[in-house]
Amino acid sequence: MSTPLTFQTLSGIADQLASGALTSVQLTQAVIDQTAAVESRVNALLSHDAADALAHAQASDERRAAGKPLGPLDGIPIALKDVIAVRDQPLTAGSKMLEKFVSPYDATVTIKLKEAGVVLWGRANCDEFAMGSSTENSAFKTTANPYDLARVPGGSSGGSAAALAAGEAIATLGSDTGGSIRQPAAFCNVVGLKPTYGLISRYGLAAYASSLDQIGPFTRTVEDAAIVLGAIAGHDHRDSTSFKTPIPDYRAALQEKKGPWKLGIPKEYFGEGLDPEVGAAIEKAIEFYRQAGCEIKEVSLPHTEYCLSTYYIIATAEASSNLARYDGVRYTHRSPDAKNIEDVYFKSRSEGFGDEVKRRIILGTYVLSSGYYDAYYLRAQKVRTLIRQDFLKAYEEVDAILTPTTPTPAFKIGETTDPLSMYLQDIYTVGVNLAGLPGISVPAGFTDEGLPIGMQLIGQPYQESDLLAIAHTYDSAHDWSGRLPEL
């Protein structure tokens, strides 16, 4: 049986568009139809505009008919996490604070996708202001995991992962501050890439923790991730932390770079708390690389146990500062009960923010407050240095690091109510953000219950070509993403 159109790979679809076997209008209509068929169960999208998408698909087909296609992404429907600005479209960040906000401008990645001819399709649900690991913190809806509707899709980019897994888009974008692309990718059997900090402009991304946030793609294959990355990476003067580095042809690198590589296995990522089925799947992946001629070497990242604490101090501190902009004055919810300016601040923020956002702002405010700054924030920044040095030291011996993406497969909706337990979900992913490194989650099998398992590969700074080539070696030899959800 052939794979239904909206579950096919982006590269395969691009070939069909290029050959004329398929039009963007047909493809976009298929995505609209699939969304109509499954969205009431999956709840991955906060909004979508079929007429707008079809108009852009039509324009794409006309460009192609005129012999002027804009590249491999021309005519491909891609949904964006609802923290990325698209002019004249809503941007809620999953929050009541921005329930009525309509973006007056495009994010840099949006501009780049438009220039590539992408059909922008749908606003993907997420945890409020990207704070969470299950997408249960969205103020609007709870997204289900397409592989088990009683389970979470992960988070915070859960809508982006679930939409792709359910065939509601051909690729999606998310953002990753502590694992928010990689963890939902692992839970939903798709590829999720968090590039090196600074590779993709954050201009137009609703900020959570600015020194950690990165935008990245969700795709069905590593090759597809290479295509999307190539379209959105690059220096941008509007993001002062954007890095000036040449952008190679990531897709071509997949063919050019064949290894064999030296892969590091950090023993700290295989200890207590790792689900045995996840551990077994990752062991099989390691064995695959060994058989492929790679050198497998145990490495140590000794400060791993401090990653989570360091992350939650730094991320909440930055969040408390970033989210001060939501003051009820200029472009957000304003409390109808506000009688004076103090009310505008206190009541609007109290009504507009949900529980987890309030908790993180409170924690971040506390760790930055007078008398506690040195003990918490400054100390965490120093431990961050040590965590980063751990990785850079490991890279003296290995090309990349291989770990599970998550300690467990997807958990049940409503099951994890204690904030600290939820934070522990990010235990294998936050170190990558603290160190600013690129990381990718690749489908690596299923549990006996049929829940997806993800393998994480962590690369060296700005060496996405190598990271993608290493990931592609495994991904192109397996077809886990071909196992579709039963919806």
Next chain:
Amino acid sequence: MSNTPDLNIDRVAELARIALTPEEKTAYAAQLGEVLKHVEQLKQVNVDGVEPTAHAFSVENVWADDVAQTGLSAEDALRNAPAQRQGMIAVPKVVD
């Protein structure tokens, strides 16, 4: 780092400009107390002589050419304002 995290929830909520209900205060104080207990582990790390990291790849002195560019129009800048008057954002009276 103090031995017992002493999170004064009233004081911190005031600093954060968030009005919390008594229920929220009780719940957050307990939940964040647990989180703070967890992060106490950072005390074990020897950070003597370690420089703090603010950004993984520090980029300093980023200059842009001084070129005039079109910004948001007033109409665009105001389109999400909760209240506006005569091309300005309106707020409750600040000075009596």
